[in-house]
Amino acid sequence: MSPPAILTDVLSRYTTTPALGPYPHVTLTFAQSLDAKIGRRNGSQLILSGKESMIMTHWMRTMHGAILIGIGTALNDNPQLNTRHLPPPPPGAAPYHLPRPVILDAHLRLPPTCKLLVNYKSGTGRRPWVICATVSDDPERTRRLKALENAGARVIQVSGLAADIMDEGVSTLPIPTILEALYASGIHSVMVEGGARVIGSFFSAKTPSGDSIVDSLIVTVAPTFVGEDGVGYGQELGKKTQGFEYVKAELIGRDMVVAMIATPAL
Numbered sequence: 001m002s003p004p005a006i007l008t009d010v011l012s013r014y015t016t017t018p019a020l021g022p023y024p025h026v027t028l029t030f031a032q033s034l035d036a037k038i039g040r041r042n043g044s045q046l047i048l049s050g051k052e053s054m055i056m057t058h059w060m061r062t063m064h065g066a067i068l069i070g071i072g073t074a075l076n077d078n079p080q081l082n083t084r085h086l087p088p089p090p091p092g093a094a095p096y097h098l099p100r101p102v103i104l105d106a107h108l109r110l111p112p113t114c115k116l117l118v119n120y121k122s123g124t125g126r127r128p129w130v131i132c133a134t135v136s137d138d139p140e141r142t143r144r145l146k147a148l149e150n151a152g153a154r155v156i157q158v159s160g161l162a163a164d165i166m167d168e169g170v171s172t173l174p175i176p177t178i179l180e181a182l183y184a185s186g187i188h189s190v191m192v193e194g195g196a197r198v199i200g201s202f203f204s205a206k207t208p209s210g211d212s213i214v215d216s217l218i219v220t221v222a223p224t225f226v227g228e229d230g231v232g233y234g235q236e237l238g239k240k241t242q243g244f245e246y247v248k249a250e251l252i253g254r255d256m257v258v259a260m261i262a263t264p265a266l
């Protein structure tokens with residue numbers, strides 16, 4: 001019982017060459033349909049991964065210090081971000097490592113009743129960290145911050161919204177600042193699990209030297225079409241997307257899993 005070769009091939013370099021800072025190693029991972037959709041627009045959860053590639057994703061979670069999602073995914077899917085699909089560890093072996101859940105939530109919209117917080121309170125999940133924009137003295141945000149802290153969350157405020165995409169009303173927290181804060185808190189590898197906007201932000205985030213902030217890309221392609229009510233991620237990519245070099249592809253169950261690593265900026 002061990003992670004599939006495609007994961008060890010790509011991710012073992014995180015152990016052999018630990019992140020030196022100021023950023024952790026970053027793996028961007030998601031499941032997509034053949035028409036490049038990762039979710040459904042009407043708010044229902046779309047399960048794209050088959051059983052075997054879902055297990056692969058849970059192995060991947062054991063190989064990272066943190067697992068990061070956007071508030072859109074937290075609200076839509078109410079995920080648990082744990083390793084429940086893995087077989088039980090052999091008798092006497094240590095339990096699987098559980099990654100720290102991290103939620104990008106500029107306005108503190110995460111419900112205190114979400115599964116991540118309920119699991120933490122019941123001792124079956126790690127304490128979620130919620131990253132928000134500076135709260136200042138806004139009474140409503142202060143109330144939400146207290147409610148989340150009372151429910152068990154660690155709330156980390158970061159200054160400097162990277163951009164307010166006004167027509168969509170979306171606030172994007174600055175990815176490099178967030179990663180620096182995670183590294184400073186002892187997180188040396190982060191698995192970014194979506195959703196669409198967060199994937200776009202990570203694809204276009206750069207280090208000061210112009211390199212991709214993403215080190216590895218692991219994409220599960222499910223043999224299905226979602227159609228026009230699907231949520232895609234391609235529109236966020238623009239022209240700035242970093243190059244990625246093919247490492248390996250593996251058929252896992254009925255899904256094709258493709259692994260790539262970032263190539264240095266020219």
Ligand SMILES: NC(=O)c1ccc[n+]([C@@H]2O[C@H](COP(=O)([O-])OP(=O)(O)OC[C@H]3O[C@@H](n4cnc5c(N)ncnc54)[C@H](OP(=O)(O)O)[C@@H]3O)[C@@H](O)[C@H]2O)c1
Pocket residue numbers: 029030031032037038039040041044045046048069070071072073074076077104105106107109169170171172173174175193194195196197198199201231
């Ligand atoms: N197939 C897969 O592998 C997979 C995985 C995860 C999720 N999904 C699907 O993805 C969909 C959700 O995607 P989504 O785009 O609506 O939500 P999302 O990417 O999960 O979250 C986006 C929200 O996060 C906040 N945010 C803060 N900083 C950000 C930053 N730097 N970049 C981007 N967002 C930032 C913003 O919240 P505010 O609006 O509050 O400003 C933004 O609206 C759901 O359908 C879900 O099922 C699919």
